[in-house]
Amino acid sequence: MGRKTVTIRDVARHAGVGISTVSYVLNGDEQHVSATTREQILAAVRELKYRPNAIARSMVKRKTGTVGLIISELSNALFVPITDGVEQVLSTEGYHIVLARAESAEAETNAIELLRSQQVDGIIFMSLSVRRPADPLSLLEAEEVPFVVINRDLNPGQFCQIMLDDRGAGRQATEHLISLGYDSIGTITGIRETRPGYEPRRSAVERHAGWEHALTRRGLLIQDAWIVPGWYTYQGGYEAIHELARRSALPRALMIANDMMAIGALRALAELQIRVPHDLAIATIGDPPYAAYTVPPLTTLALPIEEAGRLAARILIEWIQGKPPESKGPIVLPFDLKVRESCGARKLE
């Protein structure tokens, strides 16, 4: 890049000093160099428009100042906030993100190889909450590569991982509905089972378990007819409502396992002239920016996903700089309840 690269050598010559002196100045070695020499060198740097070659530096320091970010799919709603969070702390610490997408397990192994040959200092895995072979991660661990995993279906404690409290979210959403006085609460579930094109998600299973748990704890009925799969998609949520309406009398409220399905559901409900929250109250999980602008606005549990990104980045940097995380217990982040209108306000008391 650029016609003829100016090197540290040129600077040294131009300033009439040795090459290492320039290096000292460039690396901010305060005590080593006299003020006058430093000035001369800085002047030469400016004059020649010298730009240090980070690659050459990496070569000798055996650190690149880059971190790989492996993402299962860019179009996932979690991608932006995660990346945002990661970028926030990484950039302030002077690290760069090298992006890699890995939609399948093989692609992931591949991505890891590629990033490692790029000599990244560490890796952050941001997954959908699907299960994938742990072997590539074990390998990384064996070779002492710093890495942290966000939101993957793994054995707890196995690696340094950050989890979201999906079960708690399902429970909280449901309990919020219960606390408002609803006593018949159905659910639209995410991808809990295999189906062509869909890998089951830990989050879906967990959120569902949370729903179940909340109901049993309060002694409320768990009615099979009120459990409808929505496959975590807009269309799935839309169809789930129609299916539900076909099946039986509607419950009074619905815990919908993610926001996309909730959006789809809202449209179906409008078509069926079922009023929300009057006829059917809704609570969901996931808080995209537009959740406050649906009709009606969605009561939901916001995922602490940006925070997860920041946390992952912080842990990773410390690790890279020599402080591996002490405990491997998974860090579980709580969700945050946003009460809006879709749940209704009809408190019992």
Place this chain on the structure above:
Amino acid sequence: MGRKTVTIRDVARHAGVGISTVSYVLNGDEQHVSATTREQILAAVRELKYRPNAIARSMVKRKTGTVGLIISELSNALFVPITDGVEQVLSTEGYHIVLARAESAEAETNAIELLRSQQVDGIIFMSLSVRRPADPLSLLEAEEVPFVVINRDLNPGQFCQIMLDDRGAGRQATEHLISLGYDSIGTITGIRETRPGYEPRRSAVERHAGWEHALTRRGLLIQDAWIVPGWYTYQGGYEAIHELARRSALPRALMIANDMMAIGALRALAELQIRVPHDLAIATIGDPPYAAYTVPPLTTLALPIEEAGRLAARILIEWIQGKPPESKGPIVLPFDLKVRESCGARKLE
């Protein structure tokens, strides 16, 4: 990374050959090496789990195989599709993306410096359509760094840039409404003027001009009371509707300059019991995945933004590999009309 790195040297020793022979094999130099030697080397590679050091290679080849992607803000809706498109072609060509966020002009200059010192082979700029000083870009050009700019307010023909046909989009959206028989058409505009926290956007100005153009061409009235700013935000769209309702009799249709404002507008309209499209038809610009699931689903012009990303990446790679773009005329990408329900179907004929 990894305890003791195995180098090409180790492989050579292990295979009992010279270091350069290994290099040949690794770089797929077919004719240079005999089949038997090749096999020996490959065996050694496998046995030692050798992983080439891309950094060292970059050092001598003076190419890193990385491309910088400078983004003004991650939370912008364009970020995901752009990055997706860019990543698609870059990864198949063996390039890596180094991500950089640059919210301000200074941050951008800074990001450029950082990426260059990381020796990226080229840079893609993905901006909101704001105006920013062109100096840093001129500098890049002067130093013959390959780069392409997507969606920025720049002089056409100045750099290699990909533009979206925002004026055409505004016009098309409006014309579609006209073709359906609506003869009074208002608009909610984006950020056309400076306001604390908002930089004016070329896209907003252009889309508005498109609206105006469509109306004048058909001899329809341009009524000031029907022009309301919505600042490109959900809340802005929401407030714009309330403002509009306050001002005067409503127009029969509305061209809303982006999808976020349309979502906000939809909610305000629901509150005011104004039925869409029956009382007020809506067409907008921007087609997020949920646009088909609002109530009613939005008629909109989809931005060809993923394609823009792909295109940018393709052009950049060619440039990096020695073929700079011949014409600097900006490449203007057309939008794609998606007819859904918010515009109504009341054709005149």
Place this chain on the structure above:
DNA sequence: GTGAAAGCGCTAACAC
């Protein structure tokens, strides 16, 4: 066909 050697631009001992 294959190997030896000269760097790519930089840092970090180690001399002076």
Place this chain on the structure above:
DNA sequence: GTGTTAGCGCTTTCAC
């Protein structure tokens, strides 16, 4: 304080 030098891991002439 400052300069000399030996690599970091690799590619690439250029001999053999």
